[in-house]
Each structure stands twice: as C-alpha cells, then as structure tokens.
Amino acid sequence: MTDTKSMRPRRRFWGWGLESDELQPMEVAIVKGLMARVGLAAAELPTPPQASDFALPAPRVEPPASLADAFSSTAHDRLTHSYGKSFADAVRMWKRELPCPPDWVAFPADEQVVADILDWAGRENVAVVPYGGGTSVCGGVEPAVGGEYRAVVSLDLERLDRVIEVDRASRSARIEGGIFGPELEAQLRPHGLTLRHFPQSFQFSTLGGWIVTRSGGHYATLGTHIDEFVQSVRMVTPAGVLATRRLPGSGAGPDANRLVTGSEGVLGVVTEAWMRLQDRPRFRASGSARFGDFVAAANSVRALSQSGLNPSNCRLLDPAEAAFAGVGDGKHSLLVLGFESADHELQAWMARALELVRDFGGEYDAAAVERSMQSAVADDEGEHRKGAAGQWRDAFIRMPYWRDPMVGAGAILDTFETAITWDQFDGFYRGVREEVGAAIRRATGRPGSVSCRFTHVYPDGPAPYFTYAALGSDKGDLASSLAAWREIKLVCNDVVTRLGGTVTHHHAVGRDHRSGYEQETSSVYRDALRAAKASLDPHGVMNPGVLIDPLGRRVGITGALG
C-alpha cells in the first residue's frame, strides 16, 4: 500500500523539488548568507512541514465506480495538489494553513478518462482544476473554489507522458500534455530533435502546462513563448474535443491555437499537441559584456533586438541583479549574449552583435568569445556553464530550492515579470523600482531590494523580470509575512500595468494577477472570452477563480478572501 497514486519521483508537498533533493552544505551556507542580507540571522534553518501537521477533511463526494481507479484521496496526493509554488503557497505551507485541499486527485491514464471525468464533474457540479507539474506561481492550480461547488478535483495529467509520433521532415512531434520537460527531451533525443523550451521550472513542469500558461522559454528572441511552437493541439472541453489541424501556417479565421494558449485550464484540458521542434545545435557562440551605465546597456540590447540577428540568448542583468546572483560588483550591468545553430557557423552573427555592444560602451573578453566558437558544443546539460553566465545559470536553477527555508524563516522573496515598449522603458524601470521599494517599506517597515533582468527581448521592447527580497518577520510571524506580501503584490500588479506594461509576460494570470489583468484588458474582450468559456464549459466547472471566471471577483489574490 502506497500513499500516492503518482508514478513519478516523489516531490515535496510543501515546497520546490524532489523529497530526495536536499540542500548541499554549500547551499545551506548560501541560504544563510541570503537570509543575513534581508536581516534574518538564523542559526538553524526552520523545520519543514510534515503531512501529519495537516488534518484533511473527508472528501465530500465519491467518484463514479467506473473511474475509481484514477482517483486518489491520500494525504500525500491531496497535499501536493493543494498549492502551486508561489511565495504565498510556500508561506501558507510553512504556516500549516490549508483551508481548501482538493477532495480528490485524479490521475487519468488516457484522453477518454479525462473526458469521462469532465462529464461526471459537470453532472455533479464538481469543480476541476487541471494540474500539470503544479509549478504555477500565480495561484493557477489552487483548488480554492468556494461553496458553489459540491467538491473539487485536482486533475493531474502525469500519465499522459509520451512522445507519440515524430515527423522528422517537418521537424515536429505529437506529444502528450502531461509529459515533463526532461522526459520530453529524452524521448526526442534519439531523433536528433529538441523542443528547446527550458523555463526555470523545466524539471517539474509539463508540455500542457507550458501551453495553457504561455510559458516563456529558451529563446530570448523570436520564439519567446511556447505559443510559437504549437503546430496543433487537442483540448478536451466539457463540450467535446477542440482539435486543431497540423499546419505550418493558416489564415483561416481567428487562430484556434491562440485561444488554447493562455486558457489556463478554464476552457479544458490539453491532452496532446503537435509541437514544432529544432535540430540539436551544432554551433554556438556566446559571451558576456559589462556596462558601466544601465541605460546604455539597455540601448545596446535595443539595438540587438532590432538588428535582425536574433540571438538565442540576450539576457541583461541590472547592477543589483548581477550582484544578487553573485556575478557583479553592484555597479556594472551584465549582458549575457549567445547564438546557436544546427546549420551554420556563427562568426558573422557574433561579430556584428559585438559591434553593437561596443557601440554602447560594453566591454567583453574577445578571446573568450572566440573560444566559445571554437570549442565543441557541449550537451545541453552543460551549456552556458562557464564564467559569469554559467554561475548565473546555476543560481537560476537552484534558487527555488533556496527560497523555501528563507520563506519559512520570515523572508519575503518574490519575482514578477512584464513587458514594455522601448519608448516607455526608462521611466517604467525607474517607476517600478521606486514604487515597489516604497511598498516594501510601507508593508514591512524596512527597505528591501528590487533588481531586474531582461529574460526576453523584442524589436519593440524588453521583457523585464523583477526580483525583490524583504524581511517579512524576524520573529517567525509568517502571518505578517503573508499580509505584507499581499500588499506588495497588489502594488506590483498595479504599477506594472499603470505604467504601461503587462501584468505577466510568461507566468500567466491565475488568481494573483487578476487585478492587473483587468487593468490592462478591455472588459469587452473579457466578456467575449467568458462567452466562449460558457460555450466550451457550460456548467462552469473548469478551474473556477482563474483568469476570467466570475468567482475570481471574490478572490482577487491567492487566498486573500478564500
């Protein structure tokens, strides 16, 4: 007898990653160093929650006998499906606060079972929360649906985990929605193909999750979002299967794929998709440049974004971000630049890019860039592993692990990401840092840090990604931490949209970004989207409270009124 129906490596229910993946001693030192920076002098890291800390109520409904095999109500499964991975999720787990666990977790083995579950849920007024890897950082997978429903089921797609079919000529593959990043890449590798979609959550997130949240990936330019790589999709909705046709392009009506991308589970469940793939890169050119002036650095990136060179990596870290990641002196900005190709050498591309870096005062190690073009291309596992860029990338992957104990000790650590046109960028950058800094001081009584990098860039503007750190409580008062976070979060939503940006570039809307989403979108459009939802989900059981669902009017932000 096992305590889970999941067949995957056991993940922590209370935080990031695998149960087996403990912090290394060096990482414990890093975490303590980061804690000291926000004002927490902890001798010991806090003790994580255990399943026995939570008293789960009995499920309020019984699944139909024909589907019983797919359903689990074990404590471990219900706990792992109670929250996503946002700051609010982590802190509520540390607080042992769990008002809305799912009644059941369902693990359908195929598309028909998914459809049967939706049918049953519609008949029985049971809410359904589609769940991929559960890494939402905006309340997108939380089963907090309120009393209008008899019960709520978290629908975990992990068993839909195959690459079904590969079309080498068109460089595409038919892939099930529940597959995780590493397995997807492993199944494509024998064909010499790769999706090359590497969000920070790569190890713990799924293709279907990427699609419905418009996940941001590997490429700094051109294919920034997963949207660009969706050739066709199958989405099971309560009204039937919405399937689109495999096509390289079409002009026939509004693009149905683009209704699915960004739908965040409120319209249906993505069971499979044909995805556009890449040949594995054979050539690579990379380097990093330092700028004394952040505005000049941003202008250099603007020139790069408009050059038509289309670097695959073009990540600019502001001085605070570079310092925070341990790759800067707090005065210089760092630009990480890279090209890759399966087809051709990249000298001409990189040479011109470096001219644009020099034109704006950037300094770089020309010999290191030259070496990057001479050396054999390492496997993806090892890419970008050298120098400042490599150090930054290691920190990027491990940061979610480091955050958990800091949150448990009273730190507030969060990120928010946006996009803005170039003409508005300077004032936007200044305004966001000032207003969020002021909000931190108001909410916590102390200053915090706010830093920024560009994750993706477009000819018409960058996608700035902000990170902030603050002290919620140095006395372990996590209720204060959570209240302060909510106050800061609503300011973040407001300032990025009020100053012209979007409330999310690639983290989706979920519950937490709804205040900004309503600020930046037209109510006429949201009404049209609600009408489309009513057609696809006539009983309104799909992921209530997320994106546009009317229930959200009551919640607005994770758990605030839940």
Next chain:
Amino acid sequence: MTDTKSMRPRRRFWGWGLESDELQPMEVAIVKGLMARVGLAAAELPTPPQASDFALPAPRVEPPASLADAFSSTAHDRLTHSYGKSFADAVRMWKRELPCPPDWVAFPADEQVVADILDWAGRENVAVVPYGGGTSVCGGVEPAVGGEYRAVVSLDLERLDRVIEVDRASRSARIEGGIFGPELEAQLRPHGLTLRHFPQSFQFSTLGGWIVTRSGGHYATLGTHIDEFVQSVRMVTPAGVLATRRLPGSGAGPDANRLVTGSEGVLGVVTEAWMRLQDRPRFRASGSARFGDFVAAANSVRALSQSGLNPSNCRLLDPAEAAFAGVGDGKHSLLVLGFESADHELQAWMARALELVRDFGGEYDAAAVERSMQSAVADDEGEHRKGAAGQWRDAFIRMPYWRDPMVGAGAILDTFETAITWDQFDGFYRGVREEVGAAIRRATGRPGSVSCRFTHVYPDGPAPYFTYAALGSDKGDLASSLAAWREIKLVCNDVVTRLGGTVTHHHAVGRDHRSGYEQETSSVYRDALRAAKASLDPHGVMNPGVLIDPLGRRVGITGALG
C-alpha cells in the same frame, strides 16, 4: 455634384484598379496571348460594363439625419461596393448580374461615427459589411445578406487614413485602419520606417483589411502574416470598443489581438492599430536558381526554411508556374531567393543559402548574386526588378488587370493558396494538381493548366499557391463559366483540406472558403467563436454570411444560393 462620396482616385466598379489605368498596347498583346493559351481566339477584348447597365433598387431604409453626411446611395458608390475582386465577382459584373447591391455606402470620418452607425444598425436590424479596399477574393465584402435584415450598409473606412503617431524607439506607429498601402508607406518614409507589407493587392487594400483577413505579406519567412506585426488594435464592436494594450509581448490570457486578426468583419471594425515596423533596408542580397527536379527544389527550400537563415524572399515556382509567368522553359523550377537588412551585410547569410541550393542541385549565376550585394539598394519601388525575378514581379502586380478582359471573354482564371507540412507535401502537390485538373475537365469539358509556387515557407512546411486557367466558354456564355468555376472551386476547397492542408493561407475564409473551413476546424471551436460573436455583436448585424455566421449555411459559396 459628384456621383461619389469617396475621396480617393476612382476605381473601376467592375474590375481591378483605377478607371484611369488602361492596359498598355503591349499588355493587350499579352492578354491576347494568354487568351489563346486557354483556347480563346478573340480579335477584340470585350466591352466592360457601364453603370447604366445596372438598375439599382431604391434604398430600403433611411439613415438617421445625424449621420446622413456619411451616407451615399449613388450608383457608382453602390456598384463599387457590391462585390470584391474574385473570379466570381468579375464574371458576375461582366454578366451584369447584381442581385444584392448595398442599400447605402457609409464613409465614416472618425471612430465615433463608426460606433454610431453600428448602434443604429443594431437598433434597426440593418446588416453592416465592413469594407477596406474591397479586394477580397473570397466573398468577404459582399452585401448578400438575405431577407432577415431590413437593409444592408457597406461601411467604407477610407477616411480613416492617417498615421497618427510614430514611436521611433520601439519602431512602431499608430495607424488608422482605412489607410491604403501606398499612403501608409508614404507617411512612414519621413521617419525612415516601413511596414514592408506588400500583398499583391498593396495599392488597393488597407491596413484594417489586412488585419482582419490575416493578410500575407512581403516576408517569406518569420513575419509571413500581418498578425506578427500587430502590436495592439482598436476594434469598434456593437458591444463597445475592444482595445488591446501596446505591448511587445505578453502571457496574460489568450491573446486578444489574435481574436481580431482573422475576424473578417464579423465581430467589429478595426479603426486603428499600433503596428510593428522595420527600418528601411540598407543591405540586400538576391538571386535566382534553376532546378531540373521540382522535388529536389522543394527539398532545398525545406533545408532553407529549417536553416535559421530566414530569407526575406524564398519563392519557388514550379515548371508550369515559371513558364506561365514567362520566366521558365516549362521543365525547370525557379527559386527566387533574397535577404535584406537595415543592420548588416549579408554575405554570410547568402553564402550559406547558396550552399543549400547547390546541395540539392540548384544552379545559379554566382556573379549576379555578387553584384546584388555590391550595388546600392534601390528604393522599394525598384526592388527585385532585375532578371527573372523582376520579370516575375512585374507580371505579379499587373496580373489582376490582365485577368478582367479574359474573364469577360470566357476564360476561367483563379488561384487558391494553402499550407501543408513537409512530410505531406509531395503527395499533396501531386494530388491537388491531379484532382483540380480532373475537376476542370469535368466542369468545362477540356483540360486546363494548374501551376504552383510557394509564397511563404515555414520550418514545418510550405505555403503553396496554385493558379489555374481554363476555358469556361468560347461563345461568351458567362453563366457556363460561372457554373464551372463554382464546381471547380468546391473541389479545390475539398481537396486541399482533405489532403491535409488549410483552405486558405492568406486570402481569408469569406463565403467561398467556408466548405473547407468547416472541414478543417472543429465544430467545438466554431461554436465558441459564435458565442464570442454573440457577445460582441448581440444583434448579429456584422458581415452576415462570412466565416462562421449561421447565414452562411445557406450560401456556402459566393452567390450560389444568394
């Protein structure tokens, strides 16, 4: 007193182009040569229709007094707004057949008047047909709405013709929806910017029309459709203005811009958009290559499409198409290849592209390619004007003028365009040519010609564009021509979708492509789209019969049951 409220150069009501733009004597010879090829030995070209050939019924409603200035019911205005520019439109004009002229043509001067007209139309049950340049080739602007409406108004946006605002830093501009291609480029030129969207209809089509039909443009790769260049949009709907925010990118919900692109006037009227622009090119590299084997040529294009080189031009003409355009011997395929940049020289790009051409047996004039990179970049007016590529382009621009008298004399000349994944291409190409060839023989009793070129290419497949020519009647029996065309058209719709393609890559759905659109899309999706329409257009007055409107069930193809 004038016979029109249009303020633009007078266009022909019965065919392509300006009234003042007569065929040159050399063109008359070309037309007679083309006629001879389909079996028409005409000594004289037929006499075009005149306005006095048509007896227009009186308008069935009166517009409100407050809006009267915007409305016209002159014969010229009603006739020019009765049809688009498809084969069926041309032949019906030559037949002097006009069952459904608009009651009125409205020329709103600003967005408020557009909104007022939609309000009035909703109250009075008057259908509204948005009209940009009127160059639809699929029945998209035809006011054939049936008896459910009291009357029908063609809503001509020509007065919304300004570039309102330019943002040089983000390379974008706010532009009104009714502006025509040449005026748009002229207003951008002083800023050193260009949209570089050059559909065949460029001279006579509008920004708003491009957006709602997902027009295909200049770039063979990457930004193939206008969709990619829409930064934000304002669409006046009967339910209010659907405005999207200026953003370089976002992940907030399903992309609202993508509901507008492809909406074909059934949801509302695009009054303005912020568009992503380009710097004017300073560097160019171009050339053409011949292939003895079309399959090898297609494979070469596949390699180019997957290379990441992203040529701006990559147009492959099959042997029949090259011969038809007067640039081939009927045995060889012709590839027209080009790169352009405002930022960098293109030697490395072209050198690698030519390797891929050589790898598949393509032959080219290396010295001519070299010269293309040395010479100063000509203005857009003169681009691609040299050699086979230039000849082809001249024919491309003038072809619509040549078609009109041929249609009047009894020829059937039409095109259809699609997209298909590479793995399916060979069988698709063979199947489409065979089945359409057979349909021509069945419908006309004689063989016709069917040829193909690629207008755009993607890493996962090409966008083949087919042209066919047949003899409808050598006795001037245009009813036979039209009946034969309808039979052939429905076969084209069926074969391209049945063999895995899309019914339209960039001509939109309108009325004529609905049979294919329903074959390739999911009814679940079309129902969702209808629900969104019901939210935006609650009285159902917007462009009835087009795309998904239920009225279309009765029509199916232009005028067939109208």
